[in-house]
Amino acid sequence: MKADPHNVGVSIVQRVVRFLVTLVILLGPTVAPSGAQEPQLPPPPIISPAPWDGIPNLNGIWNREPIRTEEELRRQLGGNLPPFTAYGLERYQNVDPAANPTGWCQPGGPGRVFHSPFPFQIVQTEGLVTFLFELYHDYHRVFVDGRTRPESLETRWWGYSVGRYEGNKLIFETTGLDPRSWLFSVGIEHSDQLKLTQVFEKTGPDTILATETFEDPVFFTKPWSISYEFQREPFDLLEHICMDNNRALLEGLYQPGSSRSK
């Protein structure tokens, strides 16, 4: 059932009280004296209430254990690789590490960014969910206002995401993804037919169970999924910039051609 952002079912007073309670809870530890020797990292922002009742409050900063290696990905798939087509497998076996898009400061995209070791922030507003990624100081938006993906939209590194809330879940689909992007840092490629479905289920105050399903008839014989858990990060996002002192790019330190099959 599509949530109606105008049928909030909660008074302004209730919202203010909820906000103040959240404020007190979050500010409490920061004003308490700390005996720690090391300088503390900045605390996370206040956890804002969800924009309307009946939907999960996903606001806050989240992180997870990253998937960076084939072994870690196989662990998610019962020891297997994704169900590649012959073409998909050939591409995977010959992918060049030196072509890694993020190694060239290109975006992670929604099929990869959540598997990075960098945290991100979710900001829920009426009709929109915005992800703020520490990785490359980037962002992504998911429309939850009932729209569908516009026709004839160009492919994008981040595609175009539309979603909805169902119970404790945010469900969103992304299409129109630029085939230059990778899925996972192990170098799984995809075509412009990729449909990525992501389900973020709030399972506790500090946990989100994420399930991702990848569908692409060019690269995969059937849809395949992984599930993992986000945990609330106790610190604020920090600064991560790709092109500041990126000596690998500035000085040409990559060695092309060391593909997996060689």
Next chain:
Amino acid sequence: MLNTRICTPIVSVSLLLVGAATPSLAHHSFAAEFDANLPVSFTGIVTKVDWRNPHIWIYIDVTDRDSQVTHWEVEGGAPSSLMRAGWRQDSLKVGDHVTVEGFRAHRRETLVSMRTVTGSDGETIFSGLSERALERSNESRSP
């Protein structure tokens, strides 16, 4: 924290046959820049710490028995990952005497991906850093 002390830098550059902690071999960007088959270890004096994104760089001079100086360039993790792991911008200072273990770059013999940095007192700079966090810090190039 390291105590800055004046010491005689003894050259201790050696290519190790077997790395105790090899990086994730399937990590593409690591493989694009560094060779996991070329672990390297050396001891010298920090001449510069460049705490900048997307990765920090540490510059270390190593003097051999013939007084020849080699300038090593050591690439570390992202500042944000290192900070979450407990490291700070001033954790390592110019003049510190350190031992570095890492992996050599494909294209430059004196350029290294840092795995560990240990002070002259034997204290690992990454003290308190879990192996997992250390790995995350160093692998953060390719999220």
